[in-house]
Amino acid sequence: MAGVQPESTLVCAGVFTGLAIIFSTLRLYSRIFIVRAVRVDDILLGVAVMCSMALTVLIIFQAYNGLGVHQDTLSNDEVFNFLKGLYGGSIVYSIGMLFTQTTFLFQYRNFFIGKWLRRSTDAMIVIVTLEGIATTLAVAFQCLPVGTQSIWNPYAPPAKCINYVAFWFFSALFNVFSSLIIWALPLPLIKSLQLPKRQKRWLLLVFALGFFTCLASGLRIRGLYISVQHAENDTSFYYTAAATWSSLEINVGIICSCLPTIKPIVDRVFPELLREPTRPVPPLGGVDHSVRRNGAGVLLANNCVPLTDKSLGTSAESSSVPTPKRQIEDV
Known part of the structure; x- marks a missing residue:
């Protein structure tokens, strides 16, 4: 995938940033106007979306200054600007991944109940937060003295910098494993949930798409490996794959985190989509368990006889308890 075109x-x-914005807007609408409850994970997601938008802007800036073009054909100003965009994009990516993953984890704390899952989720929140802060600071201050131009200017005086090859691979591997853990955490609980079939399929679809985030993290490592091999002489040409998978990784994560929360909107717009179809229950023992309305519009079971109020000399229909119905099976 080294030859990915900048287009x-x-x-x-x-496209995926646009989808992330659309789904996050639907999520916010659902939380504010339908559920009427905005939580911590919604705020975290908002920061992740802003990081996604910033990353897209920086990718456009890189493309304008030589992304996908051999470095020896670029002017010095284009090389400097491309590397500045790469530097800024790396910082934004680190922050975006931090907030995307913590969105999932705080969402788990709201959706699922269980001592084991709660403790595991809390532990992952601490680990992901500490790693995200450390990664962001390491990227921002990768060379000393701080603010040195050697990050984006190959002709600047040499500075003392971290081993960015080892650092990037460690960070990328951490994202892969943390994404896998976050994806797998609630699976045992979901498997045991007694949900209607369609709702269970909805959740399984969400987690199937969530696995694509893990896949994007893995493919991003391959893109980084190709880019690092040519870091000294042709980064601009070989960075396209890493830029593509970085954007996909964050945006797909944002979209997947929104899917469970937009169910109230789906229920309103497509009320039959996630609702289980039911079939009529046949009478038991020859007794008709269908319902009818009386003159006042009150639903009555056909097998219920109106009670006679002798003290008033009138016949009054009251609520009778019909014979228990058998449980309706899921279709």
Whole structure:
């Protein structure tokens, strides 16, 4: 995937960032106007969306300054600007991944109940937060003295910098494993949930898409490996794959975190989509368990006889308890 065209990178970044904005807007609408409860994970997601938008802007800036073009054909100003965009994009990516993963984890704390899952989720929140802060600071201050131009200017005086090859691979591997753990945490609980079939399929679809986030993290490592091999002489040409998968990783994570929360909107717009179809229950023992309305519009079971109020000399229909019905099976 070394030869990914910059146009493909821009299309992927633009389309998936747009989808992330749409789904996050639907989520916010659902939480504010339907559920009427905005939680911590909604705020975290808002920061993740802003990071996604910033990353897309920086990818466009890189494309304008030589992304996907051989570095020896670029002017010095284009090389400097491209590397500045790469530097800024790396910082934004680190922050975006931190808030995307913590969105999932805080969402688990709201959706699922269980001592084991709660403790595991809390532990992952601490681990992901500490790693995200450490990664962001390491990227921002990767060279000393702080603010040195050697990060984006190959001709600047040499500075003392971290081993960015080892650092990037460690960070990328951490994202892969943390994404896998976050994806797998609630699976045992979901498997045991007694949910209607359609709702269970909805959750399984969400987690199937969530696995794509893990896949994007893995493919991003391959893109980084190709980019690092040519870091000294042709980063601009070989960074397209890493830029593409970085954008996909964050945006797909944002979209997946929104899917469970937009169910109230789906229920309103498509009321039959997630509702289990039911079939009529046949009478038991020859007794008709269907219902009818009386003159006042009150539902009565057909097998219920109106009670006679002798003290008033009138016949009054009251609520009778019909014979228990058998449980309706899921279709």
